[in-house]
Amino acid sequence: MNFDYNEEQQLLADSVRRYLSDKYGFEQRQKIVRGEGWSADAWAQFAQMGLTGLPVSAEHGGFGGGAVDLMGVMEAFGEALVVEPYLSHVMATRAAERGGASDLLPGVIDGSMKLAWAHGGKGVTAKKGGARWTLDGEVRGVIGAPLADRLVVTSGAGELFLAGKGDVKPHRTMDERLAGDVVLRGVEAQPLKGAVDDLLDFGTALVCAEAVGVMKFACDTTLEYLKTRKQFGVTIGTFQALQHRMVDMFISLEQARSMACLACSRADAGGDPKSISAAKIKIADAARHISQESVQLHGGMGMSEELKVSHAFRRLTVLAREFGDADYHLARFAAL
Amino acid sequence: MDLNYSAEELAFRDEVRAWLRANLPQDLREKVENYQHLSKDDLMRWHRILAGKGWVAPAWPKEWGGTGWNVVQRYLFEEELGYAGAPPIIPFGVTMCAAVLLRFGTEAQKKRFLPRIYNGDDFWCQGYSEPGSGSDLASLKTRAVRSSDKGGGHYVVNGQKIWTTLAHYADWIFCLVRTDPTLEKRQEGISFLLIDMKTPGITVRPLILMDGAHEVNEVFFDDVKVPAENLVHEEGKGWTVAKYLLGYERMNTGRIGESKRQLHRLKQYAAPMMGASRWRDRLTRMEVELTALEITNLRFLDRMRRTGQPPGADVSMLKIKGTEIQQGLTELMMEATDPAASDELSTAIGKRYLSMRKTTIYAGSNEIQRNIIAKMTLGL
Numbered sequence: 001m002n003f004d005y006n007e008e009q010q011l012l013a014d015s016v017r018r019y020l021s022d023k024y025g026f027e028q029r030q031k032i033v034r035g036e037g038w039s040a041d042a043w044a045q046f047a048q049m050g051l052t053g054l055p056v057s058a059e060h061g062g063f064g065g066g067a068v069d070l071m072g073v074m075e076a077f078g079e080a081l082v083v084e085p086y087l088s089h090v091m092a093t094r095a096a097e098r099g100g101a102s103d104l105l106p107g108v109i110d111g112s113m114k115l116a117w118a119h120g121g122k123g124v125t126a127k128k129g130g131a132r133w134t135l136d137g138e139v140r141g142v143i144g145a146p147l148a149d150r151l152v153v154t155s156g157a158g159e160l161f162l163a164g165k166g167d168v169k170p171h172r173t174m175d176e177r178l179a180g181d182v183v184l185r186g187v188e189a190q191p192l193k194g195a196v197d198d199l200l201d202f203g204t205a206l207v208c209a210e211a212v213g214v215m216k217f218a219c220d221t222t223l224e225y226l227k228t229r230k231q232f233g234v235t236i237g238t239f240q241a242l243q244h245r246m247v248d249m250f251i252s253l254e255q256a257r258s259m260a261c262l263a264c265s266r267a268d269a270g271g272d273p274k275s276i277s278a279a280k281i282k283i284a285d286a287a288r289h290i291s292q293e294s295v296q297l298h299g300g301m302g303m304s305e306e307l308k309v310s311h312a313f314r315r316l317t318v319l320a321r322e323f324g325d326a327d328y329h330l331a332r333f334a335a336l
Numbered sequence: 337m338d339l340n341y342s343a344e345e346l347a348f349r350d351e352v353r354a355w356l357r358a359n360l361p362q363d364l365r366e367k368v369e370n371y372q373h374l375s376k377d378d379l380m381r382w383h384r385i386l387a388g389k390g391w392v393a394p395a396w397p398k399e400w401g402g403t404g405w406n407v408v409q410r411y412l413f414e415e416e417l418g419y420a421g422a423p424p425i426i427p428f429g430v431t432m433c434a435a436v437l438l439r440f441g442t443e444a445q446k447k448r449f450l451p452r453i454y455n456g457d458d459f460w461c462q463g464y465s466e467p468g469s470g471s472d473l474a475s476l477k478t479r480a481v482r483s484s485d486k487g488g489g490h491y492v493v494n495g496q497k498i499w500t501t502l503a504h505y506a507d508w509i510f511c512l513v514r515t516d517p518t519l520e521k522r523q524e525g526i527s528f529l530l531i532d533m534k535t536p537g538i539t540v541r542p543l544i545l546m547d548g549a550h551e552v553n554e555v556f557f558d559d560v561k562v563p564a565e566n567l568v569h570e571e572g573k574g575w576t577v578a579k580y581l582l583g584y585e586r587m588n589t590g591r592i593g594e595s596k597r598q599l600h601r602l603k604q605y606a607a608p609m610m611g612a613s614r615w616r617d618r619l620t621r622m623e624v625e626l627t628a629l630e631i632t633n634l635r636f637l638d639r640m641r642r643t644g645q646p647p648g649a650d651v652s653m654l655k656i657k658g659t660e661i662q663q664g665l666t667e668l669m670m671e672a673t674d675p676a677a678s679d680e681l682s683t684a685i686g687k688r689y690l691s692m693r694k695t696t697i698y699a700g701s702n703e704i705q706r707n708i709i710a711k712m713t714l715g716l
Contacts, residue, residue, distance in 0.1 A: 001338060001341055001342065001345070001408065001634060001637075001638055002337060002638060003337060003339070003634070003635045003638045004638075005337060006337075068337045071337075223716075226716060227715070227716070237716045243706065243707070243710035243714075243716050244707075244710070246716065247709045247714065248706075250650075250653075250709065250713070250714060251656065251657065255625075255629070255657070256628075257635075258631035258632040258634075258635055259624075259627070259631065261337060261339065261631065261635070262339060262627070264337070265337055265338065265339045278624045278627050278628075281620070281624045282624050282625075282628050285621075330621070331613075333620050334610075
C-alpha cells in the first residue's frame with residue numbers, strides 16, 4: 001500500500017505546476033478566455049513537456065502514461081483552471097492508438113496533431129461503401145472540436161471511429177472552454193478497435209483528478225479569504241459558524257482525493273467499474289458542495305467575474321456532470 | 337501509487353479472520369448481530385479469549401503483552417473484529433488507562449495495574465464529564481484535597497461525574513479532578529487520579545437513555561479517600577495526560593469493519609426494497625461514503641507508517657465521518673423495518689437507532705472535532 005506518486009510522476013506534476021504558475025496565472029488565463037479560447041503557445045509548451053504524448057505508449061514514442069501517471073497533471077490543470085482541451089485530446093489519443101491509428105501519433109506527440117473526443121452524439125450512424133466508411137449524425141458540445149485536427153467519434157452502436165471534423169459550430173461552455181456542435185454528413189472515417197466503456201472509465205478517473213485540483217484551489221482560496229477578510233472588527237475566520245463550514249469543505253476535499261486515487265489506480269488495473277462509479281458519485285457531490293460553499297463564504301465577492309473562485313465554481317459545476325453525473329453513476333453502481 | 341494490501345498484510349488478515357471464525361463464540365456473535373444487550377460476563381468472556389490468544393492489547397509494548405504489530409496490522413485486526421461481529425473491547429482499561437500508565441505511570445503503577453487490565457481482572461471506567469463540564473472539560477470542579485494522616489498521604493475527593501459509561505460494571509475509575517482551584521490558568525490545577533470503585537463514599541446512579549438501556553451513570557464522590565500513590569504523573573499535570581490520551585489511538589474511530597458488516601446486513605435485510613430507486617440511491621451514497629472513509633483512513637495509515645509521525649489533528653475527520661456513517665446506516669436499517677412490527681429484531685433495530693445518536697456526541701462531539709480541525713489543521 002502506497003498513496004504517493006513515484007518520483008517521475010511527482011517531477012512531472014511539479015514541472016507542470018511550475019510552468020502554470022509562471023505562464024498560466026489567472027490574468028493570463030483570462031486573456032486566453034477573452035481571446036480565441038485556447039493558446040497555441042500553451043499547447044506547444046504542453047507538447048514540449050511531454051504532455052500531449054504522455055498517454056501514447058513507449059512503442060510509439062510516447063511515455064505510456066496510465067491514469068495514475070496523468071493524475072498529477074490533471075490535478076495541476078484543475079488548480080490553474082486550464083481551458084485547453086487536454087482531457088478531450090487524451091481520450092481521443094488513447095482511442096486512436098488502441099484502435100490501430102498509430103500513423104498520427106508522431107503528430108500527437110509533437111503537438112501538431114490535436115484530437116478531440118466526440119462522444120455521446122445523437123443518432124451517429126456509420127455506413128460502409130466498399131472499403132470506405134462514412135459517418136452521419138450530430139455530436140453536440142464536443143470539447144476542443146473547433147481547434148482539433150481530427151475527431152474520435154462514437155457511433156450510436158458504440159463503435160469508435162477516427163474521423164474528419166465535418167461542420168463545427170463553435171461556442172463556449174459554462175466553464176469557458178472552447179467547444180463545438182459537430183455535424184457529420186458523409187464524413188470519411190476509419191474504424192477503431194476497442195471498447196468504449198474502458199475508455200470512459202479511464203476518462204472518468206481523470207476527470208475526478210482534475211476536479212480534485214479545482215476543489216483544492218477553491219478550498220485554499222476560501223481559507224485564505226476567511227483569514228484576511230474582516231467584519232465586525234475581526235477576521236471572519238474567527239466565527240465558528242464559518243469555521244465548521246470550512247472544515248466540512250476540507251473533509252469533502254480529502255474524501256474526494258481518496259476517491260480520485262482509488263479511481264485512477266483501479267482504471268490502470270482495469271475491470272473495476274464499480275469503484276470508478278463510486279468515485280464519480282463522491283466527486284460530483286463534493287464538487288457541488290465545495291463550489292457552492294466557496295462562493296457563499298466569499299459573500300458577494302464570490303459571485304464576481306474578477307475573482308478566480310467564481311470561475312472555479314463554473315468548472316466544478318461542469319466537471320460534476322462530465323463523464324456522467326451523480327445520478328448516472330448511482331444507477332450504474334447499483335446495476336453492476 | 338498502489339492501494340492494495342501487500343501479500344503479507346493479506347496473509348495476516350486471513351490469519352486473523354480464520355482465528356475469529358474458530359474462536360468467536362457463536363452465541364456472542366449472534367447477540368452482536370441481532371443488536372442484543374451484552375452483559376458484563378459476555379464482554380469479559382470475549383476479553384479473556386483474546387487475552388488467552390495474546391491479542392487483547394496489540395498496541396502495548398511487547399514487554400507488557402503487546403503484539404508488536406505495525407499500524408496497518410493493528411488496523412486490519414480491528415477491522416476484522418468489527419466485521420466478524422465480535423463484542424467490543426471496552427476501551428477504558430485496555431486502550432485509555434493503559435496508554436496513560438505506559439506513558440506517565442511509575443513502574444509500581446504499571447506492575448500493579450497493567451497485568452490486571454490485560455487479563456480482565458479489573459473493569460475500568462472513565463471519570464471525565466461533569467454536569468457543568470461537557471465539551472468545556474477544563475471547567476471541571478470535582479475537588480481533590482491533599483492531606484495526610486497516620487496511613488500516609490492521600491486525597492479526599494468530592495464532586496460528581498456524569499455520563500460514566502459502564503460505571504456499574506467497574507472496579508476502577510480514572511478521573512480528572514481539581515487539585516488547585518486558585519490558579520488563573522484553569523488547566524493547570526487538574527490532576528489525574530485512579531480510584532477504586534469500592535472506596536466508601538462513591539455512589540453510582542443509573543441514567544436511563546431513550547432506548548431504555550442502562551449504559552451510562554452518574555458517579556458521586558462524597559469524602560472519598562484516595563491514596564496519594566494513585567496519582568498519575570505530577571499533581572497539576574492532569575491536563576497534559578488528558579491531551580495525550582485525546583491524540584492516542586484515534587486511528588480506529590472510523591469503525592470501518594463494523595460499518596461494513598452493518599452495510600452487508602442492511603443489504604440482506606432490505607433486499608426487497610432494492611428495486612425502489614430512491615431507497616437504493618440513499619444506500620449507494622452511504623456505501624460510497626464508507627468507501628471514501630476507508631480509503632482516507634488507509635491514506636492516513638500509509639502516511640503514519642512511512643513518516644513515523646503520530647496522526648495529525650485531521651484524523652478528527654475519521655471520527656466525524658465514521659460516526660455520521662454509523663448513524664446513517666442505523667437510520668436506513670430503522671427505516672427498512674415495519675414501524676408496526678413487534679418482533680424482537682425490529683424492536684432491537686429501533687432501539688439501536690435511538691442509541692446510536694450518542695456516537696456524534698461522545699468522545700469529543702463532532703462539533704468539538706470540527707473545532708480541532710479548524711484550529712490545528714486549518715489554522716483558523
